[in-house]
Amino acid sequence: MLTLAVLISGAGSNLRALLEATHEADFPARVIVVGADRQADGFAHAEAFGIPTLLVPFHDFESREEWGAELHAQLSVWQPDLLVLSGLMRLLPAPFVDAWAPRIINTHPAYLPEFPGAHGVRDALAAGVDQTGASVIVVDGGVDTGPILAQERVAVLPGDTEHTLHDRIKPVERRLLIDVVRRIAQGDLDLSAAAPTASSR
């Protein structure tokens, strides 16, 4: 059974979908802890499923590195097999990524390498493209630059707002994320092979 730690910052709707999927008896992975950099609304989903939470408030620390060191220490207690960034809106410091790579994956609401960063949906709309997408990647030292594990196109429709477009992207993200986690858990997807530079660091 693959054990997961999920990191969030916000509503956690993708976390919710992952909790529902992994709650199924025959799913080969389990969420064992949910963490956040702030008092995230998504903690409510963890609590509803009886999953422990850990809060490491970013603003309680002098630097990103100190925050990352504490997050690393708290996550290490749980010894998860895989970290899932599901709407964590913080860059992880390099020592944190080095400690966990390649066992960190991230969902992103765009078709990477298009529109990386914190505003993937807004940036796609501003660019006037007629399609964007959803991606699941391995986290490396860059901003949404890691190896792509799964991605799918989503059409931008006339009249779309950031909200309506994001609402159509999220179900795709959830499906991709759950499928990637299942494939990793079943041994059908090898993160060391997908991210050879990360694993050899």
Ligand code: GAR
């Ligand atoms: C998701 O769309 C996720 O891909 C995105 O935040 C949303 C979280 O939604 N993450 C990023 O943009 C990271 N760059 P949720 O809290 O409802 O699951």
